[in-house]
Amino acid sequence: MQELRIDLGARSYPIFIGDGLLSRADLVAGALAGKADGDTFAVVTNTKVGPLYLDSVKRALAGKRVFDVVVPDGEAFKTLATIERILDALAGERMNRDGVVIALGGGVVGDMAGFAAACYQRGVAYVQMPTTLLAQVDSSVGGKTGVNHPAGKNLIGAFHQPVCVIADTATLLTLPERELRAGLAEVIKHGMLADLEFFQWIEGQIERLLSREPDALAHAIRRSCEIKARIVGLDERERGVRALLNLGHTFGHAIEAATGYVGWLHGEAVATGLLIASDMSHRLGWISRSEFERVHALLQKAGLAREAPRIGVARALQLIGMDKKVRADKIRLVLMKPLGHALVTPECPAETLRSVLTAYFGAT
Amino acid sequence: MQELRIDLGARSYPIFIGDGLLSRADLVAGALAGKADGDTFAVVTNTKVGPLYLDSVKRALAGKRVFDVVVPDGEAFKTLATIERILDALAGERMNRDGVVIALGGGVVGDMAGFAAACYQRGVAYVQMPTTLLAQVDSSVGGKTGVNHPAGKNLIGAFHQPVCVIADTATLLTLPERELRAGLAEVIKHGMLADLEFFQWIEGQIERLLSREPDALAHAIRRSCEIKARIVGLDERERGVRALLNLGHTFGHAIEAATGYVGWLHGEAVATGLLIASDMSHRLGWISRSEFERVHALLQKAGLAREAPRIGVARALQLIGMDKKVRADKIRLVLMKPLGHALVTPECPAETLRSVLTAYFGAT
Numbered sequence: 001m002q003e004l005r006i007d008l009g010a011r012s013y014p015i016f017i018g019d020g021l022l023s024r025a026d027l028v029a030g031a032l033a034g035k036a037d038g039d040t041f042a043v044v045t046n047t048k049v050g051p052l053y054l055d056s057v058k059r060a061l062a063g064k065r066v067f068d069v070v071v072p073d074g075e076a077f078k079t080l081a082t083i084e085r086i087l088d089a090l091a092g093e094r095m096n097r098d099g100v101v102i103a104l105g106g107g108v109v110g111d112m113a114g115f116a117a118a119c120y121q122r123g124v125a126y127v128q129m130p131t132t133l134l135a136q137v138d139s140s141v142g143g144k145t146g147v148n149h150p151a152g153k154n155l156i157g158a159f160h161q162p163v164c165v166i167a168d169t170a171t172l173l174t175l176p177e178r179e180l181r182a183g184l185a186e187v188i189k190h191g192m193l194a195d196l197e198f199f200q201w202i203e204g205q206i207e208r209l210l211s212r213e214p215d216a217l218a219h220a221i222r223r224s225c226e227i228k229a230r231i232v233g234l235d236e237r238e239r240g241v242r243a244l245l246n247l248g249h250t251f252g253h254a255i256e257a258a259t260g261y262v263g264w265l266h267g268e269a270v271a272t273g274l275l276i277a278s279d280m281s282h283r284l285g286w287i288s289r290s291e292f293e294r295v296h297a298l299l300q301k302a303g304l305a306r307e308a309p310r311i312g313v314a315r316a317l318q319l320i321g322m323d324k325k326v327r328a329d330k331i332r333l334v335l336m337k338p339l340g341h342a343l344v345t346p347e348c349p350a351e352t353l354r355s356v357l358t359a360y361f362g363a364t
Numbered sequence: 365m366q367e368l369r370i371d372l373g374a375r376s377y378p379i380f381i382g383d384g385l386l387s388r389a390d391l392v393a394g395a396l397a398g399k400a401d402g403d404t405f406a407v408v409t410n411t412k413v414g415p416l417y418l419d420s421v422k423r424a425l426a427g428k429r430v431f432d433v434v435v436p437d438g439e440a441f442k443t444l445a446t447i448e449r450i451l452d453a454l455a456g457e458r459m460n461r462d463g464v465v466i467a468l469g470g471g472v473v474g475d476m477a478g479f480a481a482a483c484y485q486r487g488v489a490y491v492q493m494p495t496t497l498l499a500q501v502d503s504s505v506g507g508k509t510g511v512n513h514p515a516g517k518n519l520i521g522a523f524h525q526p527v528c529v530i531a532d533t534a535t536l537l538t539l540p541e542r543e544l545r546a547g548l549a550e551v552i553k554h555g556m557l558a559d560l561e562f563f564q565w566i567e568g569q570i571e572r573l574l575s576r577e578p579d580a581l582a583h584a585i586r587r588s589c590e591i592k593a594r595i596v597g598l599d600e601r602e603r604g605v606r607a608l609l610n611l612g613h614t615f616g617h618a619i620e621a622a623t624g625y626v627g628w629l630h631g632e633a634v635a636t637g638l639l640i641a642s643d644m645s646h647r648l649g650w651i652s653r654s655e656f657e658r659v660h661a662l663l664q665k666a667g668l669a670r671e672a673p674r675i676g677v678a679r680a681l682q683l684i685g686m687d688k689k690v691r692a693d694k695i696r697l698v699l700m701k702p703l704g705h706a707l708v709t710p711e712c713p714a715e716t717l718r719s720v721l722t723a724y725f726g727a728t
Contacts, residue, residue, distance in 0.1 A: 051613045080451075084444055091515035094685070119483075122510060146486060151455035157486045158522060237487070267460070321458070 002222055006229040010234055011161045015141060015225050017218060021168040022053055025060040025187065028100075028127055031164035036125040040065040042090055044113035045104040046073040049131050052174055057104055057129065067093050071112065075261040078108045080156060086116040086143025100125045100163075105181070106132035107139035111157070114145030120162035128162045132169040133217070134267050138168050138189070139222035140165045142232040144247075146259060153253045159237055165350035167225075169218055181303045182267025185248075187220045188298060189274055190227045193247045196340025198223050203294070206301050209264060244342040247334045248273035251308075251360075254319035258311045266357040267276060271358075277335055280356045284349065286337035295339070310362035313354060366582065368589050370505065371597040375525045379505060379589050381582060385532040386417055389424040392464075395528035399708055400489040401462040404429040406454055408477035409468040413495050418540055421468055431457050435476065439625040442472045442511050444520060445659040450480040463687025464489045464527075470496035470543070471630060471677045475521070478509030482524035482647055494528045495535040497547025497581070498631050501554070501588035506596040506609075512625060517617045523601055531589075532583055545667045546631025548573060549612075551584045552662060554591045562587050567658070570665045576593045608678045608706040612637035613699045615661035615672075615724075617681035635668035636724075641699055644714065644720045648713065650701035659703070674726035677718060 001018030016027055032038040041061055050070050058066050069089040071082050074291045090099070101124060103113030110128050117126035128140035146157015166264055172180065184202075187209075191199030201219075202209070208216040228245060235242040252273030256264055275296060282292040311319075320331060330350045365382030396402040405425055409418055414434050422430050433453040435446050453462070464609055467477030467490060473494055481490035492504035510521015536544065548566075551573075555563030565583075566573070572580040592609060599606040618636030620628055639660060646656040663669045675683075684695060695712045 080444070080448055087444075087513065087520055091513050091519055094515070119510075119520050119522060122523055123521060144486065146483075149451065149455050151458070155485060156451055156457055156483050157482060159486055250510065 002218065004225050004229055006161075007233040008161060009154065011236075013044060013144075013162060013164050015165040015167065017136070017167045017169065017221050017225070017228070019168070019170050019214065020172065021166050022056045022171070023060045024166070025062075027164065027166055028061070028102075031127065032100065032125060034215055035163055036100055038064070038100050038125075040093075040095055040099040041067075041102055042093065042095060042099060042157070043068040043102045043104050044086060044116065046070075046071050046109050048073040049105040049109065049260070053104060053129075053131060053171065057102065069217075072111070075148070075256070075266065076110060078261070080147055080149075082112055083116055083119070083147055086112065087120055087304060090120050095120070097121045097124060101129060102127045102129055103140070103162075104129045104131065104132065105135070107135045108139050110135050111145050111154070112147060114160055114162065115147060118145055118158035123160065125163045126160070128165040130165065130167055132175055132179050133172055133221075134186055136167040136169075136172075136180070136185075136221050137183060138186040138228065140167070141225055141228050143236065151203070153256055157232065161236075161351045167221060169214060169221070172212060174216060175264040177193060179265065179267075180212070182271075184220075184302045185267035185271035185274065185299075185304050185325050187224050187311070188304075189245075189247055189270065190224045192274065192295065192339060193244050193334075193342035194227045194231070194340070195223070195331055198227070199298075203298055203335055206298065210302070211359065212356050242333055243332075247336070247342045248277050250320055250333060251276040254316050257319050258309055258315065264306075268304060268306055271299050271302070271305055272308050273303070275299055276308070276356060277333070278339075278362050279359070280333065280352065281335040281337065283352050283356060284335070286335060291339040308360040312362050312364045313358045314364070316357045316361040317354070366586055370525075370588065370593040372525060372600055375507075375600075377528050379529040379531065379593070381500070381531045381533065381585050381589070383534050383578065385530050386420045386493060386535070388425045388530070389426075389491045389578070391505065391530055392466075394427070395709060396464065396489060399527055400464055400482050401603045402428070402464050402489075404457075404459055404463040405431075405466055406457065406459060406463060407432045407466045407468050408435065408437050408480065410411070410473050411434075411581060412437040413473065414579055415467040417468060417493075417495060417535065422465065427606075435473070435584055437618070438628065439472055439512070442476060442625070443513055444513075446476055447480055447511055448481070450476065454480065454484050459484070459488070459653055461485045461488055462655050464491060465522060466493055467504070467519055467526075467559045468493045469496065469499070470494065471499045474499050474504050475509050475518070476511060478507070478524055478526065479511060479521050482509055482522035487524065489527045489530055490524070492529040494529065494531055496539055497536055497585075498543070498550055499547075500531040500536075500585050501547060502550040502592065504529050504531070505589055507600065508603075517620055517625070520576065522716060525600075531585060533578060533585070536576060538580060543629065543631075544574070544576070545589055546629040546635075547582075548666045549631035549635035549638065549663075549668050550615060551588050552666065552668075553634065554588045556638060556642075556659065556700060556703060557608050557703070557706035558591045559587070559700075562591070563704055567662055570662065574666070607696075608698055611700070611706045612641050615640040618680050619672055621683045622673055622679065628670075632668060635666070636670055637664050638723050639663055639669065640672070641697070642703075643693050643723070644697065644716065645699040645701065647716050647720060648699065650699060651703045655703040672724040677722045678728070680719070680725040
């Protein structure tokens with residue numbers, strides 16, 4: 001087992017990475033010490049993950065009061081209506097302030113269980129038990145929680161840090177191939193935004209990652225969490241540097257919003273977003289053609305070179321305009337200069353943006 | 365104008381108290397400095413308060429982009445459904461992270477506008493402009509936001525501090541008599557829980573307070589805010605001493621829940637709750653008979669000695685069981701020992717509680 005720490009003062013917490021950790025009750029108990037009594041646990045999961053791992057988690061919590069809340073699977077259900085359903089369940093079980101919510105599942109479950117924990121009784125403790133690569137390398141770490149709104153992805157939510165993150169790498173063995181690839185998009189993103197050496201390592205290990213070799217996956221998760229933990233530790237509430245973690249996400253969110261959050265996995269949309277951000281960085285002269293081509297080649301090898309939907313440049317611009325990274329009505333983008341180093345553009349060259357968007361989303 | 369400060373580190377903020385402050389744009393601008401650009405304002409108000417003060421507030425913000433969100437009046441609408449409506453409006457106007465929510469109204473508007481501000485884009489700045497005595501002396505200060513749930517009052521919410529509180533005492537001149545009295549319940553509560561001298565002052569000034577003499581009201585607001593600010597500064601998230609501010613509220617919430625949040629103003633329910641808490645404190649020998657009678661007499665003079673609904677002791681116990689002050693399945697009550705000094709009982713003598721509840725709520 002590996003252990004990292006995310007440093008946020010009184011809200012600091014450990015990230016555990018290793019094989020078979022879902023059955024380790026001691027990890028939860030240790031993380032809760034001094035924070036909540038931990039007599040009652042609400043395990044929030046979905047119809048796909050529940051049948052696989054709910055029993056293990058419940059066995060590990062033997063002797064405690066445990067109930068589960070099973071929500072439908074998929075980003076389409078990441079809505080306030082589902083949050084209300086989770087809150088109804090917590091209230092229906094009369095959970096009190098010392099109760100603990102466990103998020104058992106991928107990013108969607110984690111975001112919703114975390115947001116419900118943030119709102120219930122004005123905030124109860126919660127534990128992240130991510131079961132997808134995407135959640136293990138990204139969404140379970142850093143305390144962003146929330147749901148989508150027709151006007152924008154993750155438009156409603158809270159910053160609410162978990163008491164610990166337990167990434168059981170054994171869960172990746174049951175992960176559908178497509179979700180594994182989608183998770184790799186965020187791994188690649190971490191290399192692109194902060195660590196060229198890690199990016200090179202991924203280029204060299206991509207076949208081993210795709211064939212789920214445990215040591216390769218464990219290193220990818222650890223290095224991703226290290227990069228994310230360092231940035232979140234500097235800027236918990238995304239007033240500045242944390243925005244760099246959104247590399248590829250402005251474009252990715254536009255794809256997800258345009259398609260109604262169906263048909264595209266989040267990681268797939270981010271991957272196409274990473275390609276667009278690389279192209280934009282190249283057109284501005286900030287990364288070289290060969291760097292752009294390396295990104296393209298790696299995404300292709302990872303099976304992540306999906307074409308953006310032809311929604312037209314006008315609609316794409318509109319969707320980007322509602323993104324949370326907008327400040328003072330100016331569109332600010334996260335780009336690279338050079339590969340391995342992301343930055344937030346002070347303001348966006350409108351003509352370059354328009355031609356890049358036209359190339360990917362079409363003229364009309 | 366008087367100015368107090370609530371001391372919460374990076375989340376500290378001023379409370380302004382005085383006549384005609386709703387038209388003072390400089391107060392808002394000063395409080396926002398360094399926190400939000402403040403180019404866009406969403407004024408959340410209700411159908412009763414909007415027609416009275418919306419124009420003044422909009423005039424004061426001339427030159428800014430301002431839109432309003434008018435919700436129905438009353439505790440019955442303090443629900444997640446109304447929050448969703450407010451969030452839809454903010455998203456529909458494409459407000460970004462630098463936008464500011466203004467809560468213009470009583471406690472219900474303040475709690476909901478604050479919660480919507482806490483959730484929108486994971487938290488935007490908001491300003492409290494309380495227009496009722498209850499909101500000016502209590503609910504606008506301290507950052508508690510949220511809505512009711514069928515299973516309990518304020519069961520869903522967030523701690524989200526405003527950037528400032530602007531208490532315009534001129535708004536109290538249009539306040540219905542009944543709401544003025546309800547607000548006095550929280551003023552009396554502050555004396556009972558922390559300051560016997562203030563309690564005595566209220567006893568001496570009750571007629572002047574009821575006839576809305578400006579200097580008496582201004583002192584009552586200032587002293588209430590001082591007491592509340594000190595306690596919140598020690599314990600922002602109600603892990604300990606902040607619970608003392610809930611004196612009378614456990615019983616009051618039971619009344620409100622039993623009556624479906626209609627028919628009783630929050631302050632009226634709290635007043636009856638204060639009487640029950642005093643009776644309980646007396647039966648435990650913690651306050652004298654004469655102290656209990658002083659409380660009763662003052663509540664009567666303030667027109668706040670309303671009889672609790674006859675819901676029966678069993679139902680009352682059940683409603684108290686779901687209260688947020690419950691920890692580790694033990695009922696803990698806020699009582700006095702002596703008058704002017706509140707404490708949280710480590711555990712509640714069940715027989716005394718049962719007989720007090722029977723006296724007020726009836727046997728069945």
